[in-house]
Amino acid sequence: MTPKTFFADLDGESVGDTALRRIRSDIIRGQLRPNERLKLDGLRTAYGVSVTTLREILNRLVVEGFVVAEGQRGFEVAPVSEADLRDICELRLLLECHALRRAVQLGTLDWEAHVVSAHHKLQSVEAKLIGGAPSSVEQWVQFDWDFHHATVSACDMPALMATHSNVFDRYLRYHLQALDFRGKPAADEHRKLRDLVIARDADQAVALLTSHVRAGMEHILATGRFT
Template sequence: MHKINYMYKNDTPARTPPLVDQAFAQLRRDVLNGTYSAGAKLKLDELQATYGFSSSPLREALSRLAQEGLIRADERRGFRVAAVSAEDLADITRMRVMLDVQALRESIAHGDDAWEALVVGAFHRLEKVEARLSEGPVVLDQGWTDVHTAFHMALISASPSERLRTWSASLFDQAERYRRYSARFRKTFKHKSSEHRKLMDATLRRDADTACALLEEHILSTQRNVLAVLSKVEQTPGN
């Protein structure tokens, strides 16, 4: 069984991240949150005023975001937030099905007891947060995003391929932008606890075929839900 190294908290004082990493994290968060609308131009002077960073770390942060596909770079026009479209979502979804499902299958094959505990703990935190969400209009906040991401990343964390885990995480975040976008137009929150529990249970049983089928359907259902919202937005007068 492949040995996986897990990160645990210790008493070592946390170091302040480099300015580039700070700028990247803040910009990335705001792009995912929809602070900047799809297609919006990201002007360097305005970003400097907003975040308090000099141009150098901001340019590097923007370049890294462009590599992730969250923004687009144009030598003449600068940087813009990536557009939102059914075609882009379909491409993200296709790649997620290819990579995430394989990463989960590898995780099930190689994960140890510590990995199982990580998955259970991540699901518990997600379930607690979702239980506090009302049935009325809701905007998915950063707290939900963090625990939702942590659960899905825990599932694939025992894959021995670092590249596979990294690419899956990047695609997950690109899909997250669509989830957050569509949530702004929904009247109620779509509780996913039952889906996540079934996915966790199959994973812990080491039933790779069932777990992978559930994950694929979970990814495809996200696409369907977002497409339904995109269709309604396009049909709304003024859009």
């Protein structure tokens, strides 16, 4: 599974695949706002695909939880709410904790190196944010995904991993709309999680991941943007 890419086009994509990824990304990043009506004529111009292709894309995004179909009224961007974030958080934990146990059991030396490398990039951005240097919270969100994905990437269950990727996208949507970094506690937890994963301590890693994700959720909710 490839890392999240919010900006650049990917080689080998069809026009429809590119439009799907761009629309999903624009919803996750808040360029298309919650509850916004998705008018086909405007989308056709903005994303360069036919109305037929757009309908297929939007119906797929309905299944993924990013778009709501309003019967004869068409499509709208899915709303956001505290209840929805809490639901997504628990689903993420259900999937990610199981994937983490499998990864710890099956991971190779290359997997360990991948975890360390992903954490190094994340730690670099976190240090800048903590130190008050100009840095992008959106970039931190990208590297946060890269690190958490690295920790579970040795899991041998493709269906679980695909579902986890979708749920993580929905979680990222809240992160990117809040755009607020939790600071040193989050950075410390990432470092400890790296160490526990490399030490193959699945029980402690899962316990830390659980508290880490829930603390992040509460931090997002504390911004007051989703009540």
